[in-house]
Amino acid sequence: MIKTRLLIIFIIFIALNILTSVLNLWQSIWWLILFLDFILVVAFAEQVATIIPLKYQKLYQRALAISFPIFVLITWELIVNAGILNPRWFPPPTKIAAALWDLTINYDRFNKTSLFGRPWLAPSVLQSDGWPAVWSLFTESHVLITLWRVFFGFIIGAIPGILLGIIMGLNKTIRMMLDATMSAVYVLPKIAIFPIMMLIFPNPFGEGPKIAVVAISAFFLVAISTMAGVRDIDPVFLQVAKNFGANRRQTFWHVIVPGALPIIFSGLRLALGTALIVIVAIEFIRAQIGVGYVVFYHWQILATDKMYAGLFVVMVLGILLTFILQAIERWLMPWRK
Numbered sequence: 001m002i003k004t005r006l007l008i009i010f011i012i013f014i015a016l017n018i019l020t021s022v023l024n025l026w027q028s029i030w031w032l033i034l035f036l037d038f039i040l041v042v043a044f045a046e047q048v049a050t051i052i053p054l055k056y057q058k059l060y061q062r063a064l065a066i067s068f069p070i071f072v073l074i075t076w077e078l079i080v081n082a083g084i085l086n087p088r089w090f091p092p093p094t095k096i097a098a099a100l101w102d103l104t105i106n107y108d109r110f111n112k113t114s115l116f117g118r119p120w121l122a123p124s125v126l127q128s129d130g131w132p133a134v135w136s137l138f139t140e141s142h143v144l145i146t147l148w149r150v151f152f153g154f155i156i157g158a159i160p161g162i163l164l165g166i167i168m169g170l171n172k173t174i175r176m177m178l179d180a181t182m183s184a185v186y187v188l189p190k191i192a193i194f195p196i197m198m199l200i201f202p203n204p205f206g207e208g209p210k211i212a213v214v215a216i217s218a219f220f221l222v223a224i225s226t227m228a229g230v231r232d233i234d235p236v237f238l239q240v241a242k243n244f245g246a247n248r249r250q251t252f253w254h255v256i257v258p259g260a261l262p263i264i265f266s267g268l269r270l271a272l273g274t275a276l277i278v279i280v281a282i283e284f285i286r287a288q289i290g291v292g293y294v295v296f297y298h299w300q301i302l303a304t305d306k307m308y309a310g311l312f313v314v315m316v317l318g319i320l321l322t323f324i325l326q327a328i329e330r331w332l333m334p335w336r337k
Contacts, residue, residue, distance in 0.1 A: 002047055002050055002051055003051075005047050006044060006047050006048065009040055009043050009044045009047065010044065012040060013037065013040045013041070013044070016033065016036060016037070016040070017033070017037070020033050026082060026084055027083075027084060030079065030084050034075065041071070045064060048060070073093045076090075076092065076093055077092045077093050077094060080092040088302075088304065089304060090304075091304055091305040091308060095305045096305050096308045096309050096312065097309075098305070099303075099305035099306040099308070099309040100115075100306075100309035100312060100313070102306070103115040103294070103306060103309055103310075104116055107140075111288060111289070112140060113140045113141075113142060113288075113289050114140055114141060114142070115141065115142050115143060115294065115313070116141050116142075116143050116144075117137050117138045117139075117140055117141030117143075117144060118137045118140070119137060119138065121137055122134050122137060125137060140289075142289055142290055142291050142293065142294050143291060143313060143317070145289050145290050146276075146279060146280070146283065146290045146291045146292070146317070147317065149207065149210055149211055149214060149279045149290070150214060150272075150275050150276055150279050150321070152211050152214075152215075153210075153211040153212070153213070153214025153215045153217075153218065153275055153279065154214065154215070154218050154271065154272055154275045156211065156215040156218075157214065157215035157216060157217065157218030157219035157222065157271070157275075158218050158219070158222045158268060158271060160219060160223075161218065161219040161220070161221070161222030161223040161226065161267075161271070162222055162223075162226050162264060164178075164223045164226075165222060165223040165224065165225065165226025165227040165229075165230065165264075165267075166226055166227075166230055166256075166260070168223070168226075168227040168230075169226065169227045169228075169229070169230025169231045169260070170230060170256075175227065182220060182223065182224065185220065186220040186224065190213055190216060190217040190274075190278050191213070191278065191281050191282065191285075193213055193216060194209060194210075194213050194282055194285075194286070197209035197212045197213055198286075200212075205286070209286075210279065210282050210283075210286070210287070213278055213279075213282060214275045214278055214279050214282075217271070217274050217275055217278045218271035218272070218274065218275050221267050221270050221271040221274060222264070222267045222268060222271050224267065225263055225264060225266055225267020225268075225270070225271075226260065226263070226264050226267060228263055229259070229260030229261070229262070229263025229264050229267075230256060230259075230260045232260075232263065233255070233256060233259040233260060234259070237255050237259060238251065238255060238256075241254065241255045258333070258335075261329075261332065261333055262333070262336070265325070265329045265332075265333075268325060269322060269325055269326075272321050272322065272325055273318060273321075273322070276314070276317060276318055276321065279292065280292035280295070280314055283296070284296040291310055291313050291314055291317070292310075292314075294306070294309075294310040294313075295307050295310035295311055295314070298310065
C-alpha cells in the first residue's frame with residue numbers, strides 16, 4: 001500500500017513538471033508549480049519515513065536535513081538558467097560559489113582586507129617581518145573581525161543578563177521594579193541604540209559602540225529568559241530539597257540552576273543569533289571591515305554574486321555558532337541525554 005502511494009506521488013510529480021514544460025507555464029506560474037512540487041516532495045518523504053526501520057530514523061532525518069538545501073540550490077540553478085529569474089539580481093549558486101572562492105583567495109588592496117585572512121602566508125611572513133606581520137594577516141579578515149565583535153559583545157551582555165535574570169527570578173521586589181523598564185527598553189530596535197553608543201564612547205568610530213550594541217542586544221534576551229527559567233521551576237523540586245535539609249546555597253546550585261539551565265540556553269541561542277544579526281546590520285552602516293561590510297559594499301557596486309556569497313558566509317557563521325553553543329549545552333547538561 002505504501003509503495004503504491006509512493007509510486008502515485010512520483011508519477012504525479014513527473015507528470016506535473018512535464019505538463020508545465022509542454023504548456024510553457026514556467027514563466028507565468030513558476031511559483032505555483034514550485035509550491036506544488038514542494039507539497040509532493042514532502043508527501044513522498046513522509047511516506048518513505050513510514051517504511052524506514054526505527055534504528056535508521058535519525059539517519060533518515062539527517063539525510064532530509066542535508067538533501068533539502070541541496071534540492072533548493074539545484075532548483076535555483078535550473079530556474080535561473082531557464083531564464084525565469086534575472087541572473088543579474090539572482091545569480092545561480094554556481095556563480096555565487098565562484099564569487100565566494102574569489103573573495104577567499106584574493107586580497108583587496110584598496111581596503112587591505114580579505115574574507116578569511118591569509119594564514120597560508122604566515123610561514124614566509126614570519127621569517128621576513130616577524131609576529132606583528134603574521135597577526136596582521138588575521139586582523140585583515142572580515143570573518144574573524146565579525147566573530148570577534150560577536151564573541152565579546154555576547155559575553156559582555158550574556159553574563160550580566162544571567163546574573164540579573166536569576167536575581168529577578170528569585171526576588172519579587174526587584175522583578176517588579178525592573179520588569180516594566182526592561183520591557184520598555186527591550187522593544188527598542190537595537191540598531192537605533194547605535195547612535196547613542198557613538199555619543200557615549202570617546203571614539204565613536206571604533207569598536208566600542210559596535211560591541212556595546214551587541215552586548216545590549218544579548219543582555220535583555222538572556223535576562224528575560226533566565227528570569228522565566230528560574231520562575232518556572234516546579235515548586236515540588238524546591239519542597240523536596242527543603243525536606244532533604246538543603247540550605248539556600250545547596251538549593252540554588254543543585255535545584256534552581258539545573259532547573260533553569262534549559263530555558264537559559266534557549267535564551268542564549270536567541271541572543272547569539274540576535275548578536276550576529278545586529279553586528280551585520282551595524283557593519284552595513286559603520287564599518288570598513290566585517291562580513292556585513294562585504295555584503296553592503298558589493299550591493300552598492302551591484303556585484304550581486306559576491307553579495308550573496310557574503311550572505312552565505314553569514315548563514316554558515318550562524319550555524320557554526322549555534323552548533324558550538326549546543327555542544328556547550330550538552331556538556332553542561334549531560335542528564336538531558
